[in-house]
Amino acid sequence: MLGSYNPYYVTYPVTLRALGLAPVPVATDPARAFCPTFGQIDAVAGGGRSLLINSPNNPTGTVYDRATLEAVARATLAHDLWLISDEVYDTQVWQGAHLSPRALPGMAGRTLVIGSMSKSHAMTGSRAGWIVGPADAIAHLMNLATHTTYGVPGFVQDAALFALTEGEALEQRVSAPFVRRHALAERVLAGQNAVRALPSIGAMYLMLDIRATGLSGEGFAMSLLEQHAIAVMPGESFGACAAGHLRVAMTVDDDTFVTALTTLTQFAKGLT
């Protein structure tokens, strides 16, 4: 078993099944912005080998606070699990600082932190990333990488080195549009109840609760696509817990984003 959160990134379950692993989702609650509790993990962790988390989170935009990460750490230690911590949005936290669960007591020896240039430096296509973990685990992972990908292309390594050398200024330039669009979204969504945004302070997504419309996420997303040519991801794609929600990617320019989100909100109002 490899626990992954519910909601989770769409491809996780199949990626794990392709390796012969059995993913077991950890059910979470929209009322807590889908942040897991010790009890929710504990309920399904028996017999597990590792636990996969992702904060800042795709699809929710949620950043796990210290208490949530401490609950994750406690469950990981209680069940003697490896913690696979997908932190690819670590430079895109808009309030407070990024905290890795690897920094919590007792966790460095059992945590594998996944890092990447994809989001922090908008190098999504380049497939350049890294894993931080205990030396003996890394030795195994290097052996595995040698026999699967054989390494990152030289020209991608050059680009990554250049981008990293630019420092935080570049990272902020990449993340600034998402902070700005998040503020724009708050304005668009103010003063109505048909669509409710879950609290989010990171990554590049908004999770919208559209249960007031009576439609499923899937039904809403398909109608919005057909009637207004606006594409959003139905919450159900990310697991049953996110039913009745939508993931909005804030990856179009500001004007398009505001127009599309306004249309989405009007559309939802018309349904309630």
Added chain:
Amino acid sequence: MLGSYNPYYVTYPVTLRALGLAPVPVATDPARAFCPTFGQIDAVAGGGRSLLINSPNNPTGTVYDRATLEAVARATLAHDLWLISDEVYDTQVWQGAHLSPRALPGMAGRTLVIGSMSKSHAMTGSRAGWIVGPADAIAHLMNLATHTTYGVPGFVQDAALFALTEGEALEQRVSAPFVRRHALAERVLAGQNAVRALPSIGAMYLMLDIRATGLSGEGFAMSLLEQHAIAVMPGESFGACAAGHLRVAMTVDDDTFVTALTTLTQFAKGLT
């Protein structure tokens, strides 16, 4: 089981084991330039699921002739195996034309041909390739690719499209140095018996039989590296069948290649 040839590309066994598969090498004979016979495949194919071949071959530079490919096809059909045909050196055949086993009777429905830009267009680092096979198998492979690599970076696709549009002229420009160095090697190796090159008409490698020196491939390669700073791969790295052999990559410039091969030959003569 997934049969792979012996000798085989170094990383094959571990790549397969990492997927939980048990690779079973097919023993071949240096006297036949390591080309497999029906009997050699038949001897180990029982219970197998697929058979992996590579022609033109790394590490030997051998190109399987029609009779060898017919023996492969016969064994594949007899044991109801998938044939995974690694043909990444298909543009680097110096005598005759490349023949894919997929073209043989009854084989198109059970053959997966692996193609790549790595060798034909010297785009080794770019990791751009393709698989040709039956539509239903490809549908599964596309699903798997979506959940593992997520696709080839756009800028690599652009480069590959450009390179393919250049046609055979570019492919010949890439393969010409290996044809030229192969001819240079024949001249260096003429008139002595300490080192014997196996017949090769493709890829970018020479397989040298150095058993007359009394050393193992490993022993010879280490001594050559230490005494003359020349690096070659010991045959043993590619499986037990290639013991007492060396793989020479013809991937240095002509002058360096001739000097190094001359030094290697002198070194071997000194040992006999």
